[in-house]
Amino acid sequence: MKHAYNEVNLHNLAVIKESKRWSSQGLIEEDQLKNIEQEYPCSFYHPNIIIRILLFIAALFALSGATGFFALLFGNSGEKVLPLACLIYGVISFALLDRILINQHRHYKSGVAECILYHACGFAIVGLSWMADFNTYVILITCLLVFSYAAFRYLDLLTTMAAIGSFAGLLFYTCYEAGGIFQQVIPFVFIVCFGSVYAITRKFKVRDHLQFWSLNMMIVETISLLLVYAAGNYLVVRELSINLMNLELVEGQDIPFAFLFYALTIIVPFALLYVGIKHKDVLALRVSLIAIAFTVFTFKYYYGFGHPEITLTVAGALLFGIALLLFNYLKTMRGGFTRENHLAEKWANLNLQAFVISQTLGGNQSQSNNQIETGGGGKFGGGGSTDSF
Amino acid sequence: MTKNTPRELFEKGLIREDQFNKIDVIISGKVVSVFYELQALLYLGVLLFTTGVGILIYMNIGSLGHLISISALILLTIGCFYYAFKNGAAYSNDTVKPVTPYFDYVVLLGALVFVSVAGYLQFQFGILNENLELVTLITSVFFFYIAYRFDHLGVLSLAITALASFWSVSISPQKWYSGTFFETANLHIVAIIFGVLVATIALVLEMRRIKMHFTFTYLNFCSLLFFAGAITGLFIGAWWFVYLLLIYGGCVFAYLMAMKRKSFLFLLYAFICAYIGTTYLLEKTILRDAIEIWFLYSIFSCGGFIYFIIKFKNYFKQK
Structure with a gap:
């Protein structure tokens, strides 16, 4: 089994996309981009992201209409037929997607294709799980299988995440149900399992014939690293032990192996940071930054949130300062790291950044207005863009 | 796309040697940007x-x-x-x-x-x-x-x-789902007027070639405000027909903007708002109670729309 697309087209599309990034960054010229586009023709229907969203929404409405119709037809046919009907409906959707949309009309992640794919996954999973009366094991296993299939065959990223999520869920549930000592070792099982998943994916990532799955593998790597960190994080372990395993802690008592989890909470992010810098691995670097932030949060959570305003101010000043220092330090390239922006990331659109800034930073002048409101009285609806911040 | 692609392009003569040298170190990961x-x-x-x-x-x-x-x-x-x-x-x-x-x-x-x-x-x-x-x-x-x-x-x-x-209107999606978007009555009218006015100013500034790259941000906020105001008006008042016309007018404008600028975010707004408006109109007038007709409606309206976009795909290509 392999992916559903024409390989030449897939390769050419990737080359064109990459060349566009080079061109937008001024690494190659416009004419060269045109030549490359001619040399690497691609017959896929793969519109830009906004059109994809638009088509996705439209397809969602259309499909709900279709589903509604089938529901009317089969709605009264009873418990025996319905699961089968769902499953058949899901399988037919997969077939339509594969044969007609992808093979005939050459859709590649067109918005419509994704919509039908998720729709097909949903019905296949519901159908199969229903046959087993929604047994948790069966649900988790079908989720894992169906999502992995969708991720593998259609190179889809969202179902890749869902597949990893169901794998983690299955692992957790199995240990949890086994009870006793198995519940206690869940963190270590997670660390070993997802550590191996990470190591294996890293190995496979460099193979040329697996290049089409490179984005999927990147997601697998990221989520595995995050799960490894989360499994060793003191806060996660403690809260999950209390909430799910009914661990009861009296004053002054701590969770089993507390010192180990404290150590992991600190060591893992910095180990990742080290790996990221040493091997010039951007992915590990990014995960390590998130992990460091969460480590700080973990310690603040148990050792007092007193004076949050001071914490915020100091943390903000520190981050800003560190970033400025690093920007200046990397003025000239050091150890292969540079501050220059070589290739624009797809999501790093200036308009988008501006929107994020207006939504998150607009609140800080509202403070003054709120204060005035209580002092001066009178209804004053203004005050920054959001006073929820 | 593999690590060998830059070399492939270079050997085919599609990129020059100096370009290849620059690109290759990036693609092979020898140089990493932390920008x-x-x-x-x-x-x-x-x-x-x-x-x-x-x-x-x-x-x-x-x-x-x-x-x-x-x-x-x-x-x-x-x-x-x-x-x-x-x-x-x-x-x-x-x-x-x-x-x-x-x-x-x-x-x-x-x-x-x-x-x-x-x-x-x-x-x-x-x-x-x-x-x-x-x-x-x-x-x-x-x-x-x-x-x-x-x-x-x-x-x-x-x-x-x-x-x-x-003007007491807030442009924040966070407020929309908490239901406090327009706290005071008739604020939606303010939002509509504000949207139209600021958009006009933005377009005048653009014609004078002052900071043309700012226009998108202006228009984006203005369309959000305008449509949110008009849709609120549609749902609350006896004047719904006026608001419906306003929505259609806004959609035409957004469609033109999307085509002219090749920025399809406006097309997305136009589609969603026109769809809400039209559905509301049909619900008020001819289509009532019959659920089968609603299913047919959603299949054919959205299916037709998808067909339209794909059929004229060359119109909807980014620069």
């Missing part, structure tokens, strides 16, 4: 710092430490703007490239801290006690000045939201 990571740190720094300062400034008022911290903040703003005016390029009607990768964030920090401190001083000394709304207006004018002076899209969007909040 976005550092920018993210700067952004988080500004976010945390200004939030913290916003709270801190109103605590322990009158104590010595408080005075020191206010003075420190004033010094910080002066420092930021000193840096910006000294190193920044002169004003230009076109896009200005920031001199350093962190220039934009220094300006942003300076502007935000300035507004916090100014708001505090006004609170403390009560200069504008008579006209409290003026504070937001002045904030907005200040932001507009900074945005144009230093060519800053982020500060521009802050300026637009501040201006909108002067």
